[in-house]
Amino acid sequence: MKLAVIEGDGVGKEVIPVALEVLDAFGLDVEKVPLELGYGRWERTGAAITDEDIDLLKGCDCVLFGAVTTPPDPNYKSVLLTIRKELDMYANIRPIRPLPSIKGIHDRTDFNYIIVRENTEGLYSGIEEIGEDVSTTKRVITRKGSKRIADYASKLAGSRTNKLTIVHKSNVMKSDKLFLDVCRQSATDAGVTPSDELVDSFAYNLIRNPWNYDVIVTTNLFGDILSDMSGALVGGLGLLPSANIGEKYAFFEPVHGSAPDIAGRNIANPLATVLSLKMLLEWHGDMAEAGILEEAIDTSLNHGICTPDLGGKSSTSEVGEFLANYIKTR
Amino acid sequence: MKLAVIEGDGVGKEVIPVALEVLDAFGLDVEKVPLELGYGRWERTGAAITDEDIDLLKGCDCVLFGAVTTPPDPNYKSVLLTIRKELDMYANIRPIRPLPSIKGIHDRTDFNYIIVRENTEGLYSGIEEIGEDVSTTKRVITRKGSKRIADYASKLAGSRTNKLTIVHKSNVMKSDKLFLDVCRQSATDAGVTPSDELVDSFAYNLIRNPWNYDVIVTTNLFGDILSDMSGALVGGLGLLPSANIGEKYAFFEPVHGSAPDIAGRNIANPLATVLSLKMLLEWHGDMAEAGILEEAIDTSLNHGICTPDLGGKSSTSEVGEFLANYIKTR
Ligand SMILES: CC(C)[C@H](C(=O)O)[C@@H](O)C(=O)O
Ligand SMILES: CC(C)[C@H](C(=O)O)[C@@H](O)C(=O)O
Numbered sequence: 001m002k003l004a005v006i007e008g009d010g011v012g013k014e015v016i017p018v019a020l021e022v023l024d025a026f027g028l029d030v031e032k033v034p035l036e037l038g039y040g041r042w043e044r045t046g047a048a049i050t051d052e053d054i055d056l057l058k059g060c061d062c063v064l065f066g067a068v069t070t071p072p073d074p075n076y077k078s079v080l081l082t083i084r085k086e087l088d089m090y091a092n093i094r095p096i097r098p099l100p101s102i103k104g105i106h107d108r109t110d111f112n113y114i115i116v117r118e119n120t121e122g123l124y125s126g127i128e129e130i131g132e133d134v135s136t137t138k139r140v141i142t143r144k145g146s147k148r149i150a151d152y153a154s155k156l157a158g159s160r161t162n163k164l165t166i167v168h169k170s171n172v173m174k175s176d177k178l179f180l181d182v183c184r185q186s187a188t189d190a191g192v193t194p195s196d197e198l199v200d201s202f203a204y205n206l207i208r209n210p211w212n213y214d215v216i217v218t219t220n221l222f223g224d225i226l227s228d229m230s231g232a233l234v235g236g237l238g239l240l241p242s243a244n245i246g247e248k249y250a251f252f253e254p255v256h257g258s259a260p261d262i263a264g265r266n267i268a269n270p271l272a273t274v275l276s277l278k279m280l281l282e283w284h285g286d287m288a289e290a291g292i293l294e295e296a297i298d299t300s301l302n303h304g305i306c307t308p309d310l311g312g313k314s315s316t317s318e319v320g321e322f323l324a325n326y327i328k329t330r
Numbered sequence: 331m332k333l334a335v336i337e338g339d340g341v342g343k344e345v346i347p348v349a350l351e352v353l354d355a356f357g358l359d360v361e362k363v364p365l366e367l368g369y370g371r372w373e374r375t376g377a378a379i380t381d382e383d384i385d386l387l388k389g390c391d392c393v394l395f396g397a398v399t400t401p402p403d404p405n406y407k408s409v410l411l412t413i414r415k416e417l418d419m420y421a422n423i424r425p426i427r428p429l430p431s432i433k434g435i436h437d438r439t440d441f442n443y444i445i446v447r448e449n450t451e452g453l454y455s456g457i458e459e460i461g462e463d464v465s466t467t468k469r470v471i472t473r474k475g476s477k478r479i480a481d482y483a484s485k486l487a488g489s490r491t492n493k494l495t496i497v498h499k500s501n502v503m504k505s506d507k508l509f510l511d512v513c514r515q516s517a518t519d520a521g522v523t524p525s526d527e528l529v530d531s532f533a534y535n536l537i538r539n540p541w542n543y544d545v546i547v548t549t550n551l552f553g554d555i556l557s558d559m560s561g562a563l564v565g566g567l568g569l570l571p572s573a574n575i576g577e578k579y580a581f582f583e584p585v586h587g588s589a590p591d592i593a594g595r596n597i598a599n600p601l602a603t604v605l606s607l608k609m610l611l612e613w614h615g616d617m618a619e620a621g622i623l624e625e626a627i628d629t630s631l632n633h634g635i636c637t638p639d640l641g642g643k644s645s646t647s648e649v650g651e652f653l654a655n656y657i658k659t660r
Contacts, residue, residue, distance in 0.1 A: 130504050231534045
């Protein structure tokens, strides 16, 4: 496996080393290709990401990504959005599952759902008209884009409980009628039972009754909002991993950002990144390793080895050491 | 006061009579103009709302609205969106505040914030291109539209704690840069301190720490999602009132819909509508009555007089009787 490694900015520089320490503990055959991308690189060279970087990424099997800072400068090209687009990673997979000993907003912990977010179109089209008095963004829904994400989600639902919830706002936006129709058809073709909800009341229902859901498929920005929101259910944004998946490439990253306010203090929670590494291992077929990593994380939490955001007293690197040690001595 | 009264469909036909019973208990000088609008009317006459209805509404001072059912038929014109647009009610005001004895997802109840939702543009522009393979919706942000909602929110913030949170997604949509800039300027001009958050992490922060917010201003669809989501904080969608305000007209309605699944059983929670009536009284300057109505609601809840969704055993009409009696005998 040829793995591109991007620390990025801020806490990215602290959480990625932890994930690598954990990965190294398994002694797998991995060739690591480090890349410097993001705001720091932009300040130094004037470019946050270049065509050569994209080529380099395309030469790797997958990517492990920390976080980048995006300045308000309109000339700054978002590294994350550029990579998602250039590598055509159309599916953003965000599993939401409580971890042991960590309390979210509910006492019940019997929920475990996955948000499958369309990752290339919708309001992220980049088609904008910027004027002094009127600015517009075109929300683009295509049959092709909807079908591939719907097929991904339907297949995933088929491998789980056969339940798929389609989240949309087709009572207001006709563009979502296309998305809804395609998703329903895809689910039915895959032998999965689709239901659908409007995004507004769904946001309410998801917070109230997360145990009612399994696989959720939705458009780009709704997925963005609903996944961050879900952080409240599991006890923190520092616990949410994600995978960006395309036909050829896969890219793993924590849902959180570069958190400049806490960067450089060795207190950032590395678990979102370590859980993203677990998704990488699963994607690569290293199921035994993924299982051990889950065990390691559960053990660390049950021992209270965690960062201050979770009420713990451990530093970022101490969490990494614990996990790596657990893996090595198991 | 000349008040248009629209029951609409489903539970609208049960909650509006309760609100009217409560209103009547005050003995105020109100001329009521009942209008039949919505799906039932459409089935009967082929039109959910007509130009004559709009003229009638324009001849009233304000509107009390229940809920309407919107069928998936693409030829059906949304009653609610039509009225908001034709009466140019640009501000959708949704206060979020816990009620006594009703538990939301937190034990703490010391929060009380107001979502000020832009109500005429954004993704509700209606500018759509519907194709077989590509469908688009234009998200429209105008300086004028942003300024009037920003001014409304800034003024409201000035009358409260002087804190305004602007919620946007300008890291992805440049159209939100316009919204953000205009809101910041408006706040500063009004002597209010603006802060701003990206909608995704804001959704997380609002669920986690609602007590950190006071007045929140945002674009149309974000306001739609964030307000329903807020229902989880106060214990139910059946508890959220709203006001749609324009230069000339004002329109009061529960945030919830027509709930066909529970309609006709006299179990719908009338409090969202009664709280909307309270907003109407405040808007009209009937502060003493609004205060008494709040007392009546608090008393009913403290006595456990509430509908099954809140864990109570009372019917819709029993809640109405209690409130009306409280008002009359006080
Ligand atoms: C940083 C930002 C562009 C990104 C997004 O909006 O997709 C982030 O919020 C995410 O969820 O990965
Ligand atoms: C019914 C629907 C068109 C409406 C909206 O999206 O505005 C509703 O959800 C609301 O919040 O008032």
